[in-house]
Amino acid sequence: MAPGLPTAMDRPHFIGIGGAGMSGIAKILAQRGAVVAGSDSKESATAEALRALGATVHIGHAAGHLDPEATCVVVSSAIRADNPELARAAELGIPVVHRSDALARLMDGLRPIAVAGTHGKTTTTSMLAVSLSSLGLAPSYAIGGDLDAPGSNAVHGEGEIFVAEADESDRSFHKYAPEVAIILNVELDHHANYASMEEIYESFETFVDRVTEGGTLVISADHEGARELTRRVTGRDVRVVTYGDAADADVRVLSVVPHGLKSEVTVLLDGAELTFTVSVPGRHYAHNAVAALAAGVALGIPAAELAPALASYTGVKRRLQLKGEAAGVQVVDSYAHHPTEMTADLEAMRAGTSGRILVVFQPHLFSRTQELGEEMGEALSLADSSVVLDIYPAREDPIPGVTSELIIQAARTAGAEVTPVHDKAEVPSVVAGMTKPGDLVLTMGAGDVTDLGPEILARLAE
Known part of the structure; x- marks a missing residue:
């Protein structure tokens, strides 16, 4: 209980x-x-x-x-x-x-799984919450996004498992003491709080040290930062399980075969092949599902039961969420705001559609744009065309000289077709004038760009 x-x-x-x-x-x-x-x-x-x-x-x-x-x-x-x-x-x-202390108190007496990493936390946490629920395990969970309805980001369950998204941005994940920790990737982000990769590594090492005695760390075998972290924590009092494409991964991904907006994933686990379906597109999300699988197995859940249960996850709001279709144009919403996430979502959409891809991108935070604006622009070159909005400030004050122009110039240098739009209200009309039947529009960013999806659909339907 x-x-x-x-x-x-x-x-x-x-x-x-x-x-x-x-x-x-x-x-x-x-x-x-x-x-x-x-x-x-x-x-x-x-x-x-x-x-x-x-x-x-x-x-x-x-x-x-x-x-x-x-x-x-x-x-x-x-x-x-x-x-x-x-x-x-x-x-x-x-x-x-602090929020993290409150969440830590809610986990007391339970078997926590804490999902960390620079990207993919919300999706992986959601996959675990949905699949464990479908198995009748009644987990409690706290997610950084809604599943399919407002307020569905958290549930108090009667079971013994608590699945939580563990945020590294302000080091608040140091407050948790998980039985199983997942680290999906380790990259430099949150530049207002971390000055270097060394600080990032030190922060994640502290998180690993919080894993309870006899607990397990599930970590990517593919991402450079994750592999470096694995080297740093090897020998500590934690069982390490790696997953990914790498030949030395403990849970090895043998193939990810796209089927429209789904994927068929085959892994090698404990010497046996296991194939299951992931109901969202792209390798990035397939790997999130494999991390969830490895974490569940670490808690003692049979892989043969958990793998098919993962197919019950059909998405979370803002993570490649289909908003609708009008005039033959699909509109999908993406929370991606870091270059790695942007690239992953664009590659997933490219694999799942045969038409052109038009991105409406809203940069998030001045500090992130200052540090990663060039990489954001390069990511946008994967689209057929992009509309770039002004920076969404969130909690930050402006930084002199830091504007969306940094991204626009980098995108154009990379060969991308980019249209700057400073008035968000003009975007639906601009997009309607750029699209044709068969195209896919991807609203992208962590700010209020998500509000544009319905407005674009309404304009297309006129």
Whole structure:
């Protein structure tokens, strides 16, 4: 049975309760019986889903939103120090708890699987959550994205397994103590918090050291950064299971055969071949499924049962999510915002469609664009044509001289056809004028570019 409610979190207040990570924790606490309240900057389907669970959700941030009876205030790294609710918590002496600490408390007494890596965390966590649920294991899970409905990013299950996305961006994954840790890849990202690859490696090493005694690390055998990390942690008190195309992988991927927007994957596991279907396209997602398979086996779940169960995963919102079709043009949404993710999704789409691919790309964060803008531009050369928007700032202030022009120039140097659009409202008309039946439009980025999918479809249908 799952554990009960941590006493100090029986009346939590969340600042930024609508965020992907925060809303998941709030949902689980509400399902465990907590009196949940919080605030967010705007209305959303997530806010409504939380209200349906009995949570109080205020719109906007104000000191008066904080109930003096709250037992703690939960924040993420995105909450600024001058937030009025945070200041009010200090006045009232209410403890402030970081999101990662709250999530760690929810895992107490369970068998956690923590999914880490620069890319693919949400997909892999979702694959595990869905497949384990389909096997009747009733896992709890907290994911950085919705599966198929607002608020479906987290569930309090009655089983003994807890699957969680482990975020390295602010080193918060150091708070978890998983029985099984997955590391999908290790690359330099989150430049506001990491100055070098050496800092990245040190951070991931700390995460590996958090694996419980007798636990398992499942890690890619293909990615250069992951292989370096494996060398660094070899000899520590953790069982290491590698997976991938590499000949020395413990779980070796023998083939990934595309079938439209699905893939048939064959692996060599414990000396025997095993073939199963992944209901999303591309090698990148196939490898995520193999990592999930290896993690489940490490927990004692028979591979012959888990492999077919992985086919029950049909996608997560914003991860190559089909938004619809109009005038013979398909519109798909992608959360990709790092060059590696962009390349993987474009290659997956290329394998799954015979028509032209048009990308609507919105860069995410000034710091990421400053460091990786050239690589983003090179990734866009894999599309037949691209529309590039202004940078979505998220939590950052502008950096002088850092604009989308860095990406546009790099893309053009790489031979890409690029159209800059500064007014997001103009994108549907621009795209409608560029497409023809048989084309595929891919809205791409971690910001509000996702809102454009329905608008593009509506314009195409006119």
